[in-house]
Amino acid sequence: MHINRKFWNRKFWLAAAMTMGAGLAAPVFAAEPIKIGIAVGLSGPNSVVAPSVVQAAELAVAEINAAGGVLGRLLELEVADDASGAAGAQKAFDSLLFQKKVDSIITMETSAARNAALPIVTRGKKPYIYTSFYEGRSCNKYMYVNAWVPEQQVASVVDFFAKNLKTKSYFLIGSDYAFGRGMLEFTRKYIEQNGGKVAGEEYLPMDGSDWTPIISKLKASGADALITSTAGGAPNVTLTKQLRAAGVKLPFGNLGVDEGTAKSMGSDAEGVYLAASYFTNIDTPRNKLFLADMQKKFGADLKTPNDLSVPEYDAVWAYKLAVEKAGSMDTDKILTALGQVTVDGPRGMIKMDSQRHAALNMYLGQVQADGGVKILEAFKAVSPGAQCPNLM
């Protein structure tokens, strides 16, 4: 066997030359894509709605990339599972910000997940747009919110009841967690400030399914109307079914139900009032265009757009406009720009310039016998009030 003693021989230089030549002749690679992280509940309670959120983001990214991307770079999504809770959110945000090194996080999550993630966002120093409606007053240097807070939603329901249905006393029922209690605390204050009376306020743990004593209290209280803020999914269903089985026919405003759940509740949900910043039958050309584009992109796999997924679409567009306005990927410049850009989305023109939150068009709807939601009244540009007075 011939052992080649000399390593730096002809064969080596020939190989080296070929490699260098190939490297020089290779096409120039495109610039690095801009990565947007989405930490969403692929498992856990939010897994029912998470696919629609991801689809909304995918449509926005496809539209932006088709038009040339952002500052000449394409957008790319990185999706991580936050298991709809605090522990999962910590893992998801850690992996997105420090391993995948995303440039921003735009997502919808539970309040528990959001509160656990904020310290990580502060360490990661990247913009974070929170796209879920929530109980309000969450403030962080790096966060913007483009979904509604109680000041925007509760007012719509209570004002409509008081003005159109002439109700004076209200019974409040909620699930025992941050959103349930936060919403009803605000509701109580709003009702009392506007001359109404709260006849009772009752809570059940989130996994509780027996509302019987609470319903008995409701019937004994003599209230004119019922307003509920239960967790999404099972609590909404169990409460509504038991209310109907017990023969309760009061005007019923549900602050925590979404259009999809209401539709699938069948005849039990008929007559329920709900308020949101998005319904699929909002009659504007922009919304109709959005729905057509979603249908074209996803076809039979389309998950119905809803009040938790459409803000995600708006937020990805807001990020694109903000980065272009800032002219660079500098976080502070992008944060300033996020409060200055306006997105023309299915929910209307949205600008996050009210202390990191946005004035929104709110709609009050009522579930009809066929399961559809009829929009009864539209409130233009409802202010979120003072959410983060210490932030601009």
Add this chain to the structure above:
Amino acid sequence: MTLLLDILTTSIILYGVAAGLLIIFGVMKIINFAHGALLTVGGYAALLVTTWGLNPWWALPCAFLSGALCGMVIERLVMRPLYSRPLDAILATWGLGIVIGQCITLVVGRGVQFVNSPVTGAVNIFGTSYSEYRLLLVPVVLGVVAALAWLLNGTRLGLLTRAVIMNEELARSLGINSALVRFATFSAGAGLAGLAGALITPLSSVDPNMGVPWLVSAFMLVMVSGVSLFSLGVACLVLGGAQVIVSTWGNSILGGLTIVVLAAIVLRLRPEGFSRV
């Protein structure tokens, strides 16, 4: 009046849910922690009946059969090898509960679904309007329990079961096939769990975790009531009634704690619980 009806109907629902757990505990001396998952299986069986458009009352036998089938498979594959290791058997049922829940999620998805109620709306009874379905549950559950009691006290298999409950070693030495008794009991207990699941779904929703909250209450009630169906009934009435009273006069958060706290107090004061009442 509403309070009394609330107490009665809540107790009867707890009775139906706990009965299956009780007979398994009596015969095999283990707590079947997959009980919650079997409730869920029954709930989904009821959902199938609704989806197929059949009369909702068919949900009851369908749910019982589904639960019993699951029980048979579980008993053969998981419980039999663990006869001599009761603590390991309990742990195995806990794991099984998780597995069944996740399997349901894989097949059906996590979404919340609805079952049609056989009867809807409220009726006027004793001067108040009350949910008709809840009232109907009283005779239905009592009927099921009566059938179970008849099986235990009036049939040969029931005689063998009671012998095994009293003393398994002695029963086996007398030639009683305790393996068959265990098999039949576990399947029946699982079937009852399925049936209870179908009974509660018209009042609540169907989702992969619907059985879990009931597991703790059922567990406490069985612990407190010894082995007799009658003492289980008394325990359900007393503890269930306390839960309703606390929820009505206090708040429902405390109400959720009542059964657990009271069960602990009862066991501390009177270790044999409600048995031999």
